[in-house]
Amino acid sequence: MIALLLALAAADPPRTPVPIAGLPLAALPPQSLPTQGCAAYLFTAGQGRALVGMASAAPGTLRLALDGRVADYARQNQTGSAGFGFATTTTYHSADVTATLDLAVQTRRDLSQGAVVDSGTLRIDRTGHDTVILPVAGLIGCAAT
Numbered sequence: 001m002i003a004l005l006l007a008l009a010a011a012d013p014p015r016t017p018v019p020i021a022g023l024p025l026a027a028l029p030p031q032s033l034p035t036q037g038c039a040a041y042l043f044t045a046g047q048g049r050a051l052v053g054m055a056s057a058a059p060g061t062l063r064l065a066l067d068g069r070v071a072d073y074a075r076q077n078q079t080g081s082a083g084f085g086f087a088t089t090t091t092y093h094s095a096d097v098t099a100t101l102d103l104a105v106q107t108r109r110d111l112s113q114g115a116v117v118d119s120g121t122l123r124i125d126r127t128g129h130d131t132v133i134l135p136v137a138g139l140i141g142c143a144a145t
Contacts, residue, residue, distance in 0.1 A: 017029065017065035017068055017069075017070060018050070019068070020044065020048075020050055020052070023132060023134070024066055024067055024124070024126075024129065024132060025052050025064065025065060025066060025124070025132070025134070026065035026066075026068055027050035027051055027052065027065070028051045028052065028053070028054060028063065028064075028065050028070065029070075030051075031051070031054045031063070033141045033142075033143060034056055034057075034058075034141075034142075034143050035143055036058065036143045037056065037057045037058040037085055037142065037143060038056075038057045038084040038085050038086070038114070038140050038141065038142040038143070039054055039055065039056045039057065039140070039141055039142075040053075040054065040055040040057075040084075040086060040101075040103065040117055040138060040139070040140045041053075041054055041138045041139050041140075041141065042054065042055065042101075042117065042120065042122065042136040042137070042138040043136060043137060043138050044134060044135070044136065045119070045135040045136055045137045046135065052064070052065075052122065052134065052136065053099075053101075053122055053136065055086065055090070055092075055101060057084060057085025057086055058085060060074065060075030061073060061074060061075065061092070062075070062090075062092040062099055062101065064099060064124070066097065066124070066126070071094070073092035073093060073094050073097060073099055074092060074093060074094070075090060075091070075092055076091045076092060076093040076098075077090070077091040078090040078091070082103045082104070082105040083105050083107070083115060084105065084114070084115055084140045084142060086103060086105065086140070087103075088102065088103060088104075089101070089102050089103075090103075096126055096127040096128075097124065097125070097126050097127075098124075098125045098126075099122065099123065099124050099125075100121075100122070100123040100125075101120060101121075101122055101123075101136075102120055102121045102123075103117050103120040104117065104118045104119045104120060105117055105118070105140065106118050111139075113141065113142040113143075113144065113145070114139060114140045114141045114142050115139070115140045116137075116138075116139060116140070117136070117137055117138040117139065117140060118137065119135070119136075119137055120135070120136045120137065120138075121133055121134065121135055121136065122134045122136050
């Protein structure tokens, strides 16, 4: 998983998000580590791995590519504590999009300045569209302290 994240960071970013078959979500281009705090890099769980979301603990945003457009959604509500500045359940919102992240975070000795998102779900509710629930997994990376 770490090798995949490093390969994504080194790759030339695509000019537009790459659509994921059957979903209104597209894969995000490579994302940088935050300059402060932590960020969760969320990939589709299953056979094909695509970076579908990046959640920043501070300032509390979730970056998604919906319908081919990359946008940041502001944190609205959170419950529980998953660690590294993230809650177990966090809701992000805009005028017509509500995204809910449920994360299970595990610390590991072989990771410094971060953790593993063992499992999670990304739920997207949009006005006038079907709800999408996607299993995700990934890594949390934190800025050097």
